[in-house]
Amino acid sequence: MAEAPGGAPLAIICGGGSFPGAVADAVAARGRRPVMFGIKGWADPAVIGRFVHHWISLGQAGRFFRLAKAENCREVVFIGTVLRPPLTALRLDWHTIKLMPRVIRFFRGGDDTLLSGVAGVAESGGLRVVGVKDVAPELFVPKGVLGRRQPSPRDYGDIDRGLKLIATLGPFDVGQAAVVAAGHVIAVEAAEGTDYMLARIAELRGLGRVTAPAGVGVLVKAPKHGQDRRFDLPSIGPRTIELVSAAGLAGLAVTAGSTMIAEAEATIAAADREKIFMVGVREGDLGANTQ
Amino acid sequence: MAEAPGGAPLAIICGGGSFPGAVADAVAARGRRPVMFGIKGWADPAVIGRFVHHWISLGQAGRFFRLAKAENCREVVFIGTVLRPPLTALRLDWHTIKLMPRVIRFFRGGDDTLLSGVAGVAESGGLRVVGVKDVAPELFVPKGVLGRRQPSPRDYGDIDRGLKLIATLGPFDVGQAAVVAAGHVIAVEAAEGTDYMLARIAELRGLGRVTAPAGVGVLVKAPKHGQDRRFDLPSIGPRTIELVSAAGLAGLAVTAGSTMIAEAEATIAAADREKIFMVGVREGDLGANTQ
Numbered sequence: 001m002a003e004a005p006g007g008a009p010l011a012i013i014c015g016g017g018s019f020p021g022a023v024a025d026a027v028a029a030r031g032r033r034p035v036m037f038g039i040k041g042w043a044d045p046a047v048i049g050r051f052v053h054h055w056i057s058l059g060q061a062g063r064f065f066r067l068a069k070a071e072n073c074r075e076v077v078f079i080g081t082v083l084r085p086p087l088t089a090l091r092l093d094w095h096t097i098k099l100m101p102r103v104i105r106f107f108r109g110g111d112d113t114l115l116s117g118v119a120g121v122a123e124s125g126g127l128r129v130v131g132v133k134d135v136a137p138e139l140f141v142p143k144g145v146l147g148r149r150q151p152s153p154r155d156y157g158d159i160d161r162g163l164k165l166i167a168t169l170g171p172f173d174v175g176q177a178a179v180v181a182a183g184h185v186i187a188v189e190a191a192e193g194t195d196y197m198l199a200r201i202a203e204l205r206g207l208g209r210v211t212a213p214a215g216v217g218v219l220v221k222a223p224k225h226g227q228d229r230r231f232d233l234p235s236i237g238p239r240t241i242e243l244v245s246a247a248g249l250a251g252l253a254v255t256a257g258s259t260m261i262a263e264a265e266a267t268i269a270a271a272d273r274e275k276i277f278m279v280g281v282r283e284g285d286l287g288a289n290t291q
Numbered sequence: 292m293a294e295a296p297g298g299a300p301l302a303i304i305c306g307g308g309s310f311p312g313a314v315a316d317a318v319a320a321r322g323r324r325p326v327m328f329g330i331k332g333w334a335d336p337a338v339i340g341r342f343v344h345h346w347i348s349l350g351q352a353g354r355f356f357r358l359a360k361a362e363n364c365r366e367v368v369f370i371g372t373v374l375r376p377p378l379t380a381l382r383l384d385w386h387t388i389k390l391m392p393r394v395i396r397f398f399r400g401g402d403d404t405l406l407s408g409v410a411g412v413a414e415s416g417g418l419r420v421v422g423v424k425d426v427a428p429e430l431f432v433p434k435g436v437l438g439r440r441q442p443s444p445r446d447y448g449d450i451d452r453g454l455k456l457i458a459t460l461g462p463f464d465v466g467q468a469a470v471v472a473a474g475h476v477i478a479v480e481a482a483e484g485t486d487y488m489l490a491r492i493a494e495l496r497g498l499g500r501v502t503a504p505a506g507v508g509v510l511v512k513a514p515k516h517g518q519d520r521r522f523d524l525p526s527i528g529p530r531t532i533e534l535v536s537a538a539g540l541a542g543l544a545v546t547a548g549s550t551m552i553a554e555a556e557a558t559i560a561a562a563d564r565e566k567i568f569m570v571g572v573r574e575g576d577l578g579a580n581t582q
Contacts, residue, residue, distance in 0.1 A: 165463050172456050174476035185465040188479040191500055192491060200483060200491075209482055 009033040010135060011073035011127065013056075013064070014043040015080025018262050019132075019139070019235065021047040023079045026136035035071045037064055043080065065125040076127045077135055132260070139264075141236070141280040143256035147268045149277035151251055155218055157183065159253040159281060162220025176234045179249065181217030186210055194221065194234075198243035205248055214248035222255040237262030241270040241278075251277030300324040301426060302364035302418065304347075304355070305334040306371025309553050310423075310430070310526065312338040314370045317427035326362045328355055334371065356416040367418045368426055423551070430555075432527070432571040434547035438559045440568035442542055446509055448474065450544040450572060453511025467525045470540065472508030477501055485512065485525075489534035496539055505539035513546040527569075528553030532561040542568030 010027050012034050014020035020043065024034035028051075036053035038045070043055075052071075056064050068076065123129060133140060145151070151159070158180040165178050165185055177189040179201055186204070189197045198219065204210045210217075221234045236254060244252050251271075259280070261267055271278045301318050303325050305311035311334065315325035319342075327344035329336070334346075343362075347355050359367065414420060424431060436442070442450070449471040456469050456476055468480040470492055477495070480488045489510065495501045501508075512525045527545060535543050542562075550571070552558055562569045 161463070165460075165465075168459055168463070169456075169479075172452070172459070172476050174456075174479065178481075184482075185463050186482040188460075188465065188481050190470075190479050191475070191477040191495055193500070196491075196495075200487075204482055204487075209484070 007032055008074045009035050009071055010130075011035050011037060011064075011068045011071065011076040013037045013039065013076060013078045014048050014053075015039055015078070016042040016044060017080050017235075018044075018047055018237075019260060020044075020080045021050065022139055022262065023077065023132055023136045024048075024051050026138060030135075032135075035068070035073055037067070039080075061125065065127070068125075068127060074128060075130050077130050077132055079132055133257070139260050140257050141254050141259045141261050143280045143282060146278045146280065147271040147276075149251060149271065149275055151218075151253070151277045151279055154182065154216070155250050155253075155277065158218040159220055159279070161185065162218060162253070163222055163255075163281070166220065166222045177219065177221040179217055179219055179247070181210065181212035181249070184212065186212070186217065194219070195239065195243055198240075198247045201247035201249070202243075210248075215250055217247070217249040219244050219247075219249055219252040220254075221252070221259060234258070235260035235262060236267065236278075238266045238270045241267060241274055241276055244276050245274040249276070251279065253279045253281050256280030256282050298323055299365045300326050300362055301421075302326050302328060302355075302359045302362065302367040304328045304330065304367060304369045305339050305344075306330055306369070307333040307335060308371050308526075309335075309338055309528075310551060311335075311371045312341065313430055313553065314368065314423055314427045315339075315342050317429060321426075323426075326359070326364055328358070330371075352416060356418070359416075359418060365419060366421045368421050368423055370423050424548070430551050431548050432545050432550045432552050434571045434573060437552075437569045437571065438562040438567075440542060440562065440566055442509075442544070442568045442570055445473065445507070446541050446544075446568065449509040450511055450570070452476065453509060453544070454513055454546075454572070457511065457513045468510060468512040470508055470510055470538070472501065472503035472540070475503065477503070477508065485510070486530065486534055489531075489538045492538035492540070493534075501539075506541050508538070508540040510535050510538075510540055510543040511545075512543065512550060525549070526551040526553060527558065529557045529561045532558060532565055532567055532569075535567050536565040540567070542570065544570045544572050547571030547573050 010032055012020060012024055012027070014036050020036065020038075024036060027034045034051050036043075036048040036051045038048045038053055038055050040055050040057050054067050056067070161183060162178045162180045162185075165180070165188070166175065169175050169188070175189040177194045177197065178185055179187040179197065187197050187201055192200075201210060201217075205214075219240075221236070234254060236252065236259060240252065257280070268278070270276075301323055303311060303315055303318070305327050311327065311329075315327060318325045325342050327334075327339040327342045329339045329344055329346050331346050331348050345358050347358070452474060453469045453471045453476075456471070456479070457466065460466050460479070466480040468485045468488060469476055470478040470488065478488050478492055483491075492501060492508075496505075510531075512527070525545060527543065527550060531543065548571070559569070561567075
């Protein structure tokens, strides 16, 4: 079979959510054939069903390598949500068992260790791991304000504090997000994830535990310092806007070029409707933003 | 009236919870007369009603100074829970209005700023602010293991990581607690408080979002780096043990000499019953603990 103009078919290992479909559409639009490998229990059949696809289980590296080879894939990208499974929940095949000492090391480390480890396994199977940004750059938040609402100077102060906090937490391999309101850090994300953290802010407000008035405060999301940016990228979408609004915040700031945006038009429309600002920032040039 | 053997009567400004009563008992046991100033809306009438007491509102510094002077108090201690109120909720008297520029500064700062500011106001009124530890040292967790359960070497590793995380967060004036399980930071406390954070761990476990097995993981509580230790001390009690157990953790570590323990006997009995370890550690000599 002749190669497509965009190169050999691309293996896409798919976790949950809508991003796997968006990445596959972007890849196909460039004339390259996407081959979906849906992770059982995480990938959404409705999302991957629109493309050539196979189902795999986490831990079945051997089956994945055989299928990817049969499909003539030379590169692989990981996309979508995969919460860390308990080690005992994995169904292990022979290829994986040979890799067990390495796998156990991943599971003992934090997310970064796990993810870098997965890349190592893929590469040991002869596939090159590429980043989502290499194959679908249009799915990332650009620098600057998206939508109509502009952040205030106070908002930029909160953004700056949130970015510094997340950078400080880097060595602990924890959290990619925080909420800062009028200079106070009111939430730090760890295992709960961004949506859960935002729901907490709404609840704490109801209990009188967040005293910044409604319309003050910013969700700041940024990849962890030192994070392997081929995986586990922070992302936002229409649901994020709903939760930011319910939490009574002024808006959200994400690192430009490293945060994905799902359904960009719908997300921006939701932000405008809820009067939420949304800004792509680069760490290091916040001074310039506040001019 | 002659002074009691322990010196002039001690003014105790009382927030919520049982600690104001425990402090007053400890002070009285030393032969000094406690005079309770219950903060309306926070102090528990059943707790302060056992002692000579007055009711004050936050923001009514003038009334407090008049009453404290009439009671011959020369020193004041603050104890109990007072969540930060919204500035508009305060009933302000003239003495406070004169101090407004300062008060507004407290409310703009983080907790540390607020608390150091309150001390400054008390001292401007002619009272010396003393620490709970100066008047009731027996209410603090000592160094070493309390109860029967011993932490494992892995638990000490988690404790070490938690203490380092909290120290790192010091400059952000956030959080006095974190949960670490097998090296992973799974929760960081900010505005929600320790109890709420522990309830989250139990919930995340139910959702499969905490993959460390039950019985792995440690609650670590420590005063923020640079915190004014006269106020806002971390504390534990029987309820903490219940929540640590419900969160499926192995135990809890608190900084010795700076964490208060409510109802010590009941707390230790609860820990033994739930097979939860409880250890007082000093930052800096964890190496010695793991020997």
